[in-house]
Amino acid sequence: MKIDIRTQGFELTAGLQAHTERRIQFALDWARHDIHTIKLNFSDINGPRGGDDKRCHLRIPMPHMRDVIIEDTAADLYLAVDRAIDRAARTLERRLSRQREFGPALSLAAYE
Numbered sequence: 001m002k003i004d005i006r007t008q009g010f011e012l013t014a015g016l017q018a019h020t021e022r023r024i025q026f027a028l029d030w031a032r033h034d035i036h037t038i039k040l041n042f043s044d045i046n047g048p049r050g051g052d053d054k055r056c057h058l059r060i061p062m063p064h065m066r067d068v069i070i071e072d073t074a075a076d077l078y079l080a081v082d083r084a085i086d087r088a089a090r091t092l093e094r095r096l097s098r099q100r101e102f103g104p105a106l107s108l109a110a111y112e
Contacts (some may be wrong), residue, residue, distance in 0.1 A: 001028070011046035016042075016083045020081050027089040034096060037061055040084075042077060056080040058088050065099065068092050 003021055005012060024038060039059040046053035054077040060068040070088045074080040 001032050001035050004039045005042070006039060006040070007042045009047060011043075011053070012042070016081075019078060020085075023082060023085045027085045028092065031089075031092055031096065035060055035092075041080075042080075045073070054080050056084045058084045060092065062086060062095070065095060068095065078103065 001024075003024055005020060020040065028035060028038070028039060029032065030041040037060070037063075041059075042049045043055045043057070046057055046083060048059075053073065054075065055071065056077065058068075058070045062068060068088055068091050070084045072080040072084040072087070074083070
């Protein structure tokens with residue numbers, strides 16, 4: 001599973017990168033055979049003004065399904081990462097269980 005982390009408006013610290021990779025491994029290791037790439041974009045919406053403005057945008061491309069896209073905003077980026085990864089794990093579990101139960105979708109047009 002490849003983890004692609006990008007930032008806008010600030011530098012990615014080693015601590016944030018390690019925390020994010022550790023949380024992803026913990027929350028999504030059970031789906032490692034279904035996930036090839038996880039893309040995370042971190043941004044600081046308000047810049048130096050402060051406030052609830054740290055955004056974590058998480059995207060998991062899925063073959064034969066819609067991508068799992070989760071976005072969370074908080075004052076603390078670590079909190080936004082934790083919440084986004086938890087929501088992504090629940091969403092991914094729900095989608096994969098539906099796929100196992102009902103089979104793969106006939107086309108992606110049904111999701112649009």
